[in-house]
Amino acid sequence: MVAVAVNDNVFLAGPARRLQRELFAVESSVVSDTAEAIDGAAVLRAYGAVRPMRDKIDLGAARSEARGVAAETWSTAAGPVVELAGALGIAIVFALAWSADGAVDLAATGTVLVALVLMYRPLHGLARAVFGWSSGLASLDRLDELLGLPAEPLEKVTMRTDPVASLRVEDLCFDYDSQPVLRNVGASFHPGELVAITGPSGAGKSTLLGVLAGVLPPATGRMVIDGAPATRALLIEATAWMPQNPTLFRDTILRNVAFGADHPERARVVEVCRRVHAHDFIAERPGGYDAVLQEGGTDLSMGQRQRITLARALYWGAPVMLLDEPTSALDDEQERNVIGVCRAHADLGGLVIVATHREDFLRHADRVLELRDGTLIEWERQTADVLLH
Structure with missing residues (x-):
């Protein structure tokens, strides 16, 4: 028994x-x-x-x-x-x-x-x-x-073929814990522009880009894209947002770049990765574009993560690119490449708004806006040239 x-x-x-x-x-x-x-x-x-x-x-x-x-x-x-x-x-x-x-x-x-x-x-x-x-x-x-290992809208992003878009914001206000961060911000951004937004740390640059991308709801104010009110669906279609801290998911590199796509276009993914100089280090990894990243992309360097998230911003062809410190972890050569990518997007009629402290970006921008005390102040071009040389 x-x-x-x-x-x-x-x-x-x-x-x-x-x-x-x-x-x-x-x-x-x-x-x-x-x-x-x-x-x-x-x-x-x-x-x-x-x-x-x-x-x-x-x-x-x-x-x-x-x-x-x-x-x-x-x-x-x-x-x-x-x-x-x-x-x-x-x-x-x-x-x-x-x-x-x-x-x-x-x-x-x-x-x-x-x-x-x-x-x-x-x-x-x-x-x-x-x-x-x-x-x-x-x-x-x-x-x-x-x-051993090292309340939500449900609109879906779609591929955009028209790169041209204008953006206007009126009286935008945003508070954190009842503390005002943005105060009646108003500005117009035009097709073909590369606009740099600068200012001290904590001034609200990331907050402003988050509001423009539609991920943070403003307390008051309105946004207009190509003359139409910026609804949630329109913001998803018209803008591509790259946050300051690159966000990658436990999925293949292919799907991280084509994020939100049911059926990623491999040729398109490879194309945008080549443009941001990410293709070589991806191709060297076992599995290449089909390699599954660790949680948060921790098996990549910060610079590599930034380039993949920039490729994601390019993938959908959104006319308005909102980039938050996109070159903070890149060397001078890679930064020049990113500036070139932004310039090329603007030359095709797109709009690029970059929050940055980097002087090279400020020099190459068509306009420089400083966020100070919750409001935007535009630098005169002559003043910008003097400050940056």
Whole structure:
């Protein structure tokens, strides 16, 4: 009987461990996706990718529930299996104890029955322990893998072919915790312009770009694109936003560049990556564009992450590019390339607005606006030339 019970435990332990590993893997994926959705909420909004991320998390949660039910079913079955083995053992003992002439050796039978009763609880505990071991081993396996690793609008972004757009803002105000950051900001931006916005740290440059991208709702004011009120759908279509801290997701490089696309255009992805000098280091990675990045893109340098997020901004062909410190982690040569990319976009009729402290960007800008005390002040070109030389 002991052999039967132990064999049953071992038989159940294999599937239990497999189910526990699958459960931990799915749960880990759901947690990671949820964390990415929280950290990258602004990018999801800017590129109309809220629905795909929500669907991905919902699917993971459903898979987690299914694996959890299966694992619990196997675990719950352990007790009854041992009880069945015990009952079978008792039946076998009685059968063996029955003599050929029909007499029963009561002393021997009683001794064996007492032994079976005493063995029942340890065997039952052994069954539970086996499942505990399976769960623990699955947890350790997953831990080893991890330690070894270095209210929402649902509009969807679409490819834009017309690069021309103008942008006008009127009386924009934005507060953080009742503290005014933007105060009645008004400005007009025209097709073909490369505009630099500068100012001290904490002045609100990133906030202004976030408002222009539609990821931060202004307290008051309005925005107009090509003469039309800037609705949420229009902002997603007309603007491409690159935040100061590059946001990458646990997905392939291809899908990170073509973020929000159901079916990424590989040729387009390669094209924009070549333009920002990202193609070479991507091609050198095992898997190339199909390589899956670690959470947050932590397996890339900051400069590489910046170039991939800039490629993302170029991918959809949005006429208005909003770039927040796009060259802060790049060397002089790479910065000149980014300036050239921005200049080329403007020369095609696009509008580029860059928040930056870098002097090269300020020199090459058609206009320089300084954000000071919550308002925009335009530098005279002559003043800018004097300050930057």
